[in-house]
Amino acid sequence: MSTSDSYIPTPTELVEVIDETPTIKTLVLAPAEPMSFKAGQFIQLTLPGVGEGPFTPSSSPSHPERISITILRTGTVTERLHECRPGQVLGLRGPFGKGYPxxxxxxxxxxxxxxxxxxxxxxxxxxxxxxxxxxxxxxxxxxxxxxxxxxxxxxxxxxxxxxxxxxxxxxxxxxxxxxxxxxxxxxxxxxxxxxxxxxxxxxxxxxxxxxxxxxxxxxxxxxxxxxxxxxMNRRMSCGMGLCGRCNIGKYYLCKDGPDMNYALIKDAPNVF
Ligand SMILES: Cc1cc2nc3c(=O)[nH]c(=O)nc-3n(C[C@H](O)[C@H](O)[C@H](O)COP(=O)(O)OP(=O)(O)OC[C@H]3O[C@@H](n4cnc5c(N)ncnc54)[C@H](O)[C@@H]3O)c2cc1C
Ligand code: FES
Incomplete structure (x- = not known):
């Protein structure tokens, strides 16, 4: 995937919404093309006309044709994602990051x-x-x-x-x-x-x-x-190590993480 391709979201149908808790829902997504990912890698999820945000799939990577994203309602984008119903078309970019070792x-x-x-x-x-x-x-x-x-x-x-x-x-x-x-x-x-x-x-x-x-x-x-x-699920933007939004010490969390070995970051001033 080239960098410019990485900015283009894949159209993805929302096929199921699961109420997990009063503040958390799982959105089950069927991407137009299966998106292979490793556990711990994250995606950027777009709600057209509203915005996008980074989320790490909660489902097994063995089923890339159905990706679950489990979302805590916390602000503008997540509030609107919670209002989505099956049939809504969302956008997926990614996967980004390294995934669990x-x-x-x-x-x-x-x-x-x-x-x-x-x-x-x-x-x-x-x-x-x-x-x-x-x-x-x-x-x-x-x-x-x-x-x-x-x-x-x-x-x-x-x-x-x-x-x-x-x-x-x-x-x-x-x-x-x-x-x-x-x-x-x-x-x-x-x-x-x-x-x-x-x-x-x-x-x-x-x-x-x-x-x-x-x-x-x-x-x-x-x-x-x-x-x-x-x-280290900090605020991110590009997801590709380009914008400098997510650095911690010399690492970019979007590229080198988001799961970071603590030994690599423990001396950085902004670790917690
Ligand atoms: C790599 C990565 C993976 C993530 N995976 C998940 C996930 O699986 N499920 C999930 O519910 N959320 C996850 N998040 C957090 C999620 O991206 C944010 O909660 C979401 O983007 C907030 O968007 P908003 O417009 O609703 O909130 P905003 O209006 O932007 O912010 C509302 C409040 O949420 C806080 N907030 C915003 N972004 C973050 C963040 N990244 N971490 C902590 N607090 C934040 C703000 O400080 C503010 O208090 C992940 C974040 C990253 C970077
Ligand atoms: S989000 Fe842009 S450099 Fe990490």
Whole structure:
């Protein structure tokens, strides 16, 4: 794909809208041509006449003919995307970024830590690893949301955790009637990690403050910066390393990320 082609969105029909939580919807898209992507790569989604925004598909890369984008309503574009109905034609550009380093995970214990809508990009990683669990030793998923009603993909947790190599713990910030699980922010699930730390690789996605406290918690548990990958979903524009909107230190998050090894960025002034 040439740079000028990368600016032209592929027409894409919205075929299904899934209400996930009061503030999050999943849009299932059927691109005019299947768009191959790797878990962790992102796309620019255009609503004609309104604008575009970067989103990381939450669906498995094994099905490029149906791409799910899970969207938190937060401002102008996401508000209007939430109002879209099946049949609406959207535009897709991409994929951009490197994607998760799945080829480096053989023999590893994989720790997936999500906060709020951050579980959306991580779902593509989880589904990719579930497709073939043989290479990894184990996958531990830790997820936190503000309340029960904000838990994303709740219908899938039992199925994910039904694999012998997978375990999952979920917390909500405060006690709620009907909730029997742990309470507190997601870092409370990271104390005394029952993992073989030297073999562990952690992937973290969530709001900026969650990335910061989760990184601190993982370092306190004994993980090194090299073992931690952070989804740096900052504001982006071109998606191709051309506009300089997304740099952190010497890296462009759109090209070198958005999932960055913490060791590469930890000394940059604007990391959190
Ligand atoms: C690589 C990448 C992947 C992303 N993947 C997803 C995803 O899978 N699902 C999802 O819901 N969102 C994702 N985002 C964030 C999403 O792009 C923004 O929330 C969206 O573009 C906001 O557009 P808006 O016009 O609705 O909000 P605006 O009106 O532009 O902003 C409204 C509010 O949202 C905040 N905001 C805007 N952009 C971001 C951002 N990038 N990160 C954090 N806060 C932001 C603003 O500071 C403001 O407070 C991703 C961002 C990046 C860079
Ligand atoms: S978004 Fe333009 S350089 Fe990264």
């Amino acid at each position: 799945i080829d480096k995970l053989a023999g590893k214990e994989v720790l997936v830590v999500g906060g709020g809508v951050g579980l959306a990009p991580l779902r593509a990683l989880i589904l990719t690893l579930l497709d073939d669990l043989d290479p990894i030793k184990r996958m531990s998923i830790r997820y936190g949301a503000r309340g029960m009603e904000e838990l994303l993909f709740r219908r899938e947790y039992d199925q994910w955790a039904s694999h012998a190599k997978v375990d999952m713990q979920v917390t909500i910030d405060n006690p709620q009637p009907g909730w029997q699980g742990p309470t507190g922010v997601v870092t409370t699930l990271l104390k005394d990690l029952d993992m073989t730390l030297p073999e562990c690789t952690a992937f973290v996605c969530g709001p900026g403050i969650m990335l910061q406290f989760t990184t601190q918690a993982l370092e306190a548990e004994g993980l090194t910066a090299e073992q931690i990958y952070l989804s």
